[in-house]
Amino acid sequence: MRRFWILKLNAILLVCAISAPFWIVDSSGQPFTFSAHNSDLSRLSYGSISVADLDDDGDFDVLYTGNSRSQRPFGPTSGIAINQMTSFKGFGTVPFDKTPLSSETWLGHAAWSDYDLDGDLDFILTGTASANDPYASVAMLYRNDGSANFTAVDVGIEGVHSSKTRWVDYDNDGDSDLVLMGRTTDGAHSVQLYRNDGNELFVEVATPFPQLAFGDVEWGDYDNDGDFDVLLTGTREAGQFMTLLYRNEGNGNFSLRPDEFARLAYSSAAWGDYDSDGDLDLILSGAELGIREAFVGKTLLYRNDGGSFVERPDEFVGVYNGDQAWADYDLDGDLDLFVMGRTSMLSNHIGYIYQNSDGQFRIVTGLVGTSTVNSEWVDFDGDNDIDILVSGLNLAATPFTKIYRNDSRLVNTIPLPPNDLSANVGPGEVTLSWGPGSDVHTATAALTYNVRVGTAQGTSNVMSAMSNSETGHRWVSGFGNVQHNTSWTLRELPVGLYYWSVQSVDNSFVGSEFAAEGQFSILTGGKVSTASPDLVEIPQDTVLDPIFPNPFSATATISFEMARSGPVTLAIYDLLGKQVRVLADGLFIAGRHQVDWDGRAETGVSIGSGVYFARMETDGKIRSRKIVLLR
Numbered sequence: 001m002r003r004f005w006i007l008k009l010n011a012i013l014l015v016c017a018i019s020a021p022f023w024i025v026d027s028s029g030q031p032f033t034f035s036a037h038n039s040d041l042s043r044l045s046y047g048s049i050s051v052a053d054l055d056d057d058g059d060f061d062v063l064y065t066g067n068s069r070s071q072r073p074f075g076p077t078s079g080i081a082i083n084q085m086t087s088f089k090g091f092g093t094v095p096f097d098k099t100p101l102s103s104e105t106w107l108g109h110a111a112w113s114d115y116d117l118d119g120d121l122d123f124i125l126t127g128t129a130s131a132n133d134p135y136a137s138v139a140m141l142y143r144n145d146g147s148a149n150f151t152a153v154d155v156g157i158e159g160v161h162s163s164k165t166r167w168v169d170y171d172n173d174g175d176s177d178l179v180l181m182g183r184t185t186d187g188a189h190s191v192q193l194y195r196n197d198g199n200e201l202f203v204e205v206a207t208p209f210p211q212l213a214f215g216d217v218e219w220g221d222y223d224n225d226g227d228f229d230v231l232l233t234g235t236r237e238a239g240q241f242m243t244l245l246y247r248n249e250g251n252g253n254f255s256l257r258p259d260e261f262a263r264l265a266y267s268s269a270a271w272g273d274y275d276s277d278g279d280l281d282l283i284l285s286g287a288e289l290g291i292r293e294a295f296v297g298k299t300l301l302y303r304n305d306g307g308s309f310v311e312r313p314d315e316f317v318g319v320y321n322g323d324q325a326w327a328d329y330d331l332d333g334d335l336d337l338f339v340m341g342r343t344s345m346l347s348n349h350i351g352y353i354y355q356n357s358d359g360q361f362r363i364v365t366g367l368v369g370t371s372t373v374n375s376e377w378v379d380f381d382g383d384n385d386i387d388i389l390v391s392g393l394n395l396a397a398t399p400f401t402k403i404y405r406n407d408s409r410l411v412n413t414i415p416l417p418p419n420d421l422s423a424n425v426g427p428g429e430v431t432l433s434w435g436p437g438s439d440v441h442t443a444t445a446a447l448t449y450n451v452r453v454g455t456a457q458g459t460s461n462v463m464s465a466m467s468n469s470e471t472g473h474r475w476v477s478g479f480g481n482v483q484h485n486t487s488w489t490l491r492e493l494p495v496g497l498y499y500w501s502v503q504s505v506d507n508s509f510v511g512s513e514f515a516a517e518g519q520f521s522i523l524t525g526g527k528v529s530t531a532s533p534d535l536v537e538i539p540q541d542t543v544l545d546p547i548f549p550n551p552f553s554a555t556a557t558i559s560f561e562m563a564r565s566g567p568v569t570l571a572i573y574d575l576l577g578k579q580v581r582v583l584a585d586g587l588f589i590a591g592r593h594q595v596d597w598d599g600r601a602e603t604g605v606s607i608g609s610g611v612y613f614a615r616m617e618t619d620g621k622i623r624s625r626k627i628v629l630l631r
Contacts, residue, residue: 613627
């Protein structure tokens with residue numbers, strides 16, 4: 001009788017989920033509700049969904065892959081869905097403009113990255129286009145050629161299905177490298193790391209990682225030493241369940257940590273600082289062998305105590321073939337948790353939001369449970385609180401996709417940017433440091449940071465933050481690209497002049513404005529020279545060139561030539577000799593350089609028309625040029 005009522009309740013929940021919108025009320029009495037919205041997104045299982053703001057219009061678009069059919073033969077479906085929403089108000093269905101990909105796959109995974117550092121978002125797609133076994137595995141890069149026009153690029157990465165793909169800069173050279181887990185065309189389990197060497201050259205790297213599938217791979221700097229470590233969970237070909245943590249020792253080396261984690265299959269994991277102490281804790285779920293059933297779900301939380309992990313006694317509902325995701329949905333500053341998946345082979349699919357109250361978790365909201373795809377916390381409506389996108393196999397064993405809007409009446413204040421930027425330069429490398437940002441809700445220790453580095457002002461062609469450099473608007477949802485670190489080292493940089501900045505990211509994944517831009521010069525070292533010495537014309541004298549255009553109204557270009565490398569300070573002064581703005585202050589190599597001035601003061605405020613002076617101090621001398629600003 002009890003089982004009958006459980007099944008009846010699940011059927012009622014399913015009917016509610018299909019009829020949008022409906023309301024889910026936080027049982028704690030807090031002013032938080034979620035309303036369900038249908039969309040034009042494909043209903044999918046056995047795949048993945050990944051969000052990004054491709055067109056920088058303030059709402060999030062979706063990259064999707066998976067099975068779109070309830071019965072065999074299954075239907076591989078992959079594409080890009082551009083969000084056409086102008087406002088969430090009045091929408092029963094959120095509109096998307098969908099474009100299929102040239103490789104339509106299922107049993108796969110897709111993930112965003114600016115792998116070619118050209119300032120737009122690209123992605124990797126894995127899986128199989130085969131509707132039935134045997135499954136021919138694929139792995140294809142899609143390069144963004146501007147305005148979300150994608151070109152499929154085969155760079156020789158071995159294909160995998162039943163897969164997970166993750167981008168990470170494991171070698172601290174600024175670009176995104178790639179790890180893939182899954183099954184190859186011949187059925188072998190596989191974990192492969194590929195180093196990004198630029199120009200669409202990816203080199204397979206030897207690692208001590210075991211060959212796994214049916215699991216997850218998650219990168220996180222758990223020891224806060226400034227590089228990314230990796231957790232692997234899944235099964236060996238012989239059937240052993242495994243969960244292993246490898247510490248990044250630098251120079252491409254990884255060492256196995258002795259920590260004992262639950263050994264799980266059909267597993268997933270997520271790093272997140274739930275106790276706001278500045279280090280990464282771990283949530284882990286998956287299947288363990290049961291007595292009456294082959295697989296039983298398990299969900300465990302591990303607290304990071306100074307680099308060692310302690311299993312928490314929390315009673316989370318155990319799931320496998322599911323997902324979990326951290327985010328601060330209730331705007332109290334700490335990370336809450338969404339868990340979904342299957343509880344056992346004979347039982348239900350569940351989807352629960354766990355509210356974090358001072359490190360203690362309790363279920364406050366139940367959503368329709370799904371398995372075999374994933375969930376994403378993302379601010380779909382641009383109101384700076386976090387919504388949920390869920391896709392997978394629902395209670396009726398049919399593909400399912402739903403957007404749950406967070407209808408909180410509270411307002412999330414945008415965090416303040418970091419300060420006191422500094423750069424410590426060595427041969428071919430630099431350590432960037434900054435003072436912490438601040439936020440009304442998220443504790444200072446719990447903020448993460450997003451760094452950008454480029455060879456021109458406002459650019460990120462050395463290290464991409466995947467954000468708008470002017471507004472700070474983030475194009476992806478999640479923690480910052482250096483996580484909780486307040487310093488980061490980049491290695492093997494070419495000789496040259498660099499510009500950089502950093503933004504704060506709160507636990508609802510909202511980014512601050514970028515801090516005032518800093519700069520540094522690499523004078524020696526580096527794996528590549530910006531140009532052959534034979535091709536670089538070294539000036540005979542150090543000169544501050546005439547400014548162009550002059551007069552100007554929008555932007556003026558100030559060029560100077562250096563006969564020898566050395567420190568340079570270039571600043572703008574008014575007629576009274578008051579400093580208006582410092583445009584450059586650092587080491588510059590011998591050669592020709594240019595800096596733009598947009599007619600703004602140090603504070604970012606536009607200044608009035610008038611006569612100003614650009615003054616350059618170097619090699620003990622001062623050189624100046626008059627410049628006229630006309631508004």
